[in-house]
Amino acid sequence: MAQMTYRDAVRRALIEEMERDERVFIMGEEVGVWGGTFAVTRGMYDMFGEKRVRDTPISELVIAGAAVGAAMNGLRPVAEIMTFNFALLSLDAMINHAAKVRYMFGGQFECPMVLRTTSGWGQLSATHSQTFENYVAHVPGLKVIMPGTPADAYGLLKAAIRDPDPVIFIEHTHLYRVRGEVPDEEFLLPIGQSNIKREGRDVTIVAYSRMLHEALKAADELAKEGIECEVVDIPTLRPLDLRPVVQSFKKTYRAVLATEQWLGYGVDAEIAAQIYEHAFDYLDAPIKRVTAPPVPLPYNKHLELAAMPDKEDIKRAVLEVLR
Amino acid sequence: MTEYVALDAQTKSLAFDHRELGLSDDDVRRMYELMLLGRRFDERCEILQRQGKAHFHISGQGQEAAQIGAALAFIPGKDWFHPYYRDLALLLAIGVPPRELMLGWFARANDPASGGRQMPAHWGYRPLNVVTASSPVSTQIPQAAGIAYAHKLRGEDAVTYVSFGEGGASKGDFHEGLNFAAIHKVPVIFVCMNNGYAISVSANKQMAIENVADRAAGYGMPGVVVDGQDMLAVYKVMKEAVDRARRGEGPTLVECKTVRLKAHSSDDDDRLYRSREEIQRLRAEKDPLVRARAYLLEQGLADDAWFEEIEKKIMEIVNDATDWAEAQPLPRPEDAMKHVYWDR
Numbered sequence: 001m002a003q004m005t006y007r008d009a010v011r012r013a014l015i016e017e018m019e020r021d022e023r024v025f026i027m028g029e030e031v032g033v034w035g036g037t038f039a040v041t042r043g044m045y046d047m048f049g050e051k052r053v054r055d056t057p058i059s060e061l062v063i064a065g066a067a068v069g070a071a072m073n074g075l076r077p078v079a080e081i082m083t084f085n086f087a088l089l090s091l092d093a094m095i096n097h098a099a100k101v102r103y104m105f106g107g108q109f110e111c112p113m114v115l116r117t118t119s120g121w122g123q124l125s126a127t128h129s130q131t132f133e134n135y136v137a138h139v140p141g142l143k144v145i146m147p148g149t150p151a152d153a154y155g156l157l158k159a160a161i162r163d164p165d166p167v168i169f170i171e172h173t174h175l176y177r178v179r180g181e182v183p184d185e186e187f188l189l190p191i192g193q194s195n196i197k198r199e200g201r202d203v204t205i206v207a208y209s210r211m212l213h214e215a216l217k218a219a220d221e222l223a224k225e226g227i228e229c230e231v232v233d234i235p236t237l238r239p240l241d242l243r244p245v246v247q248s249f250k251k252t253y254r255a256v257l258a259t260e261q262w263l264g265y266g267v268d269a270e271i272a273a274q275i276y277e278h279a280f281d282y283l284d285a286p287i288k289r290v291t292a293p294p295v296p297l298p299y300n301k302h303l304e305l306a307a308m309p310d311k312e313d314i315k316r317a318v319l320e321v322l323r
Numbered sequence: 324m325t326e327y328v329a330l331d332a333q334t335k336s337l338a339f340d341h342r343e344l345g346l347s348d349d350d351v352r353r354m355y356e357l358m359l360l361g362r363r364f365d366e367r368c369e370i371l372q373r374q375g376k377a378h379f380h381i382s383g384q385g386q387e388a389a390q391i392g393a394a395l396a397f398i399p400g401k402d403w404f405h406p407y408y409r410d411l412a413l414l415l416a417i418g419v420p421p422r423e424l425m426l427g428w429f430a431r432a433n434d435p436a437s438g439g440r441q442m443p444a445h446w447g448y449r450p451l452n453v454v455t456a457s458s459p460v461s462t463q464i465p466q467a468a469g470i471a472y473a474h475k476l477r478g479e480d481a482v483t484y485v486s487f488g489e490g491g492a493s494k495g496d497f498h499e500g501l502n503f504a505a506i507h508k509v510p511v512i513f514v515c516m517n518n519g520y521a522i523s524v525s526a527n528k529q530m531a532i533e534n535v536a537d538r539a540a541g542y543g544m545p546g547v548v549v550d551g552q553d554m555l556a557v558y559k560v561m562k563e564a565v566d567r568a569r570r571g572e573g574p575t576l577v578e579c580k581t582v583r584l585k586a587h588s589s590d591d592d593d594r595l596y597r598s599r600e601e602i603q604r605l606r607a608e609k610d611p612l613v614r615a616r617a618y619l620l621e622q623g624l625a626d627d628a629w630f631e632e633i634e635k636k637i638m639e640i641v642n643d644a645t646d647w648a649e650a651q652p653l654p655r656p657e658d659a660m661k662h663v664y665w666d667r
Binding site: 025054057059065067070071072074075077092102103106163164165 | 436438440441447449455457462465466467468469471473474476477495496498502503506507661665
């Protein structure tokens with residue numbers, strides 16, 4: 001079993017899928033000669049040629065729109081949009097088209113495409129630092145994946161490329177250098193499966209993407225004080241598998257939900273609603289949300305860190321639900 | 324450089340001789356028949372909407388020559404079509420059976436487009452590679468570029484038809500789609516059906532230039548402006564464009580100058596923004612059926628008896644499609660949840 005960065009895990013999945021299936025091709029800004037803004041596709045232009053690793057104009061609408069067309073016409077496009085902030089311009093193609101091709105055609109056509117994009121921040125200010133997984137996770141017909149570990153990124157991206165439905169795959173820029181174990185032999189992970197990443201009896205922490213790591217760090221530190229947190233990762237946001245969360249909650253009676261979303265109408269609200277629906281009788285404390293405050297993300301580092309949640313916020317929330 | 328075709332023709336019939344375009348007498352008679360079928364079918368759908376039997380209608384009346392001229396330049400079954408909502412006559416011309424098209428208006432369970440899930444006039448027909456549209460206009464343009472990209476990637480010589488109004492040409496989708504297609508020289512024909520109105524907004528309020536196709540030069544592809552009321556002129560320029568695309572020489576932007584004889588849709592009242600005199604003038608001077616009829620008579624290809632016979636035949640087809648489709652079963656409510664995702 002090899003240690004591998006999240007970036008290399010995504011790259012390995014792309015290369016393997018392109019070698020396996022010649023219908024798979026990549027397009028997006030900078031993906032070709034330059035190898036991608038986050039260096040994910042580095043070297044792939046030389047491996048597969050410009051027809052299958054296609055640099056495009058700065059045209060988010062046509063990157064997603066042409067991917068929808070190519071997918072309907074039998075290819076398996078993997079379109080890359082640098083960040084979700086720019087993918088807002090692709091949402092018409094994803095929501096009004098990709099998500100509805102199968103339905104509005106009564107099942108005759110399908111749209112097996114993947115839109116890869118990123119969430120993330122780091123002194124890039126308000127319009128480079130937003131995360132909108134809840135916008136797309138709301139839409140029937142789409143699947144939304146936000147992996148937190150290299151192994152999950154690898155196994156889920158491969159599954160996404162082979163999936164017959166459109167998938168929005170959101171990587172996190174802070175995670176590209178994170179290392180983790182990824183088995184050498186090829187594997188796929190099922191889309192729509194949540195996992196317990198750390199077992200504990202006192203509080204259930206639900207998180208995904210970067211906040212999964214903050215949750216694990218918080219759990220490590222709290223363990224030194226004798227508080228055992230169970231950390232549940234939800235790498236697929238749609239279809240959402242909350243069975244492990246509900247099961248865990250029925251054991252701990254308390255939950256903290258940690259996301260980078262703004263407070264209000266976020267993924268956390270859906271999780272909380274489902275816990276109330278499925279485990280109301282087990283509730284020992286109000287469910288606590290750890291989120292970003294509702295403010296555009298500022299540029300200055302001190303301001304930015306004040307507006308982004310981390311492990312300290314999670315620890316405080318855990319102590320509050322235990323009080 | 325833009326090419327301008329048949330725009331200053333003084334004739335009340337058509338600008339070209341069909342024999343010079345490689346069309347037989349039968350071909351021309353067939354084109355007239357298809358135009359008439361488009362018109363009568365469209366009128367029937369309008370009536371169905373007024374009767375409350377269909378919820379929505381959007382008309383292509385006035386645009387039949389452009390649609391038929393375009394349709395006949397393609398190879399149905401091989402080529403792909405990403406039509407817009409006024410392209411009824413084109414769908415009939417490429418061979419979508421009238422009965423099946425009518426199912427869409429009645430939103431019946433066996434509607435081949437979507438089983439009653441999609442709006443009328445948002446065509447979809449898998450056997451002939453007709454891709455369903457969504458309601459935001461001109462979003463089909465980037466998709467058509469992608470469909471054609473897939474053909475090119477696989478080394479196939481199929482060509483993609485995509486149409487939109489001049490209103491849709493104001494959107495960013497138009498720019499991004501045409502630029503992408505030109506860069507990659509993909510086999511797609513962009514067909515702008517310029518009927519002078521984006522719902523209520525006249526073309527001179529939508530753009531500061533006379534012709535949408537003049538923009539083609541800015542993308543590095545040929546642009547052609549053609550009299551969209553002349554089925555033979557449209558066929559001629561479409562054939563040339565399709566042949567170029569099939570030879571691997573990339574896309575063309577064709578603008579058909581046409582007219583919209585009806586309101587935008589059944590939800591619109593065009594008396595609020597255009598005079599009845601204007602409509603009367605368009606009917607007198609621009610109706611493509613009148614022009615085609617004059618040509619057939621002038622060329623001695625048909626007489627009054629033939630026109631009567633064709634009228635009767637077309638009405639039989641429209642009546643049959645209506646009666647048959649209306650009698651088909653409605654979708655089951657529980658099927659509303661089907662086809663959201665792939666279901667093994």
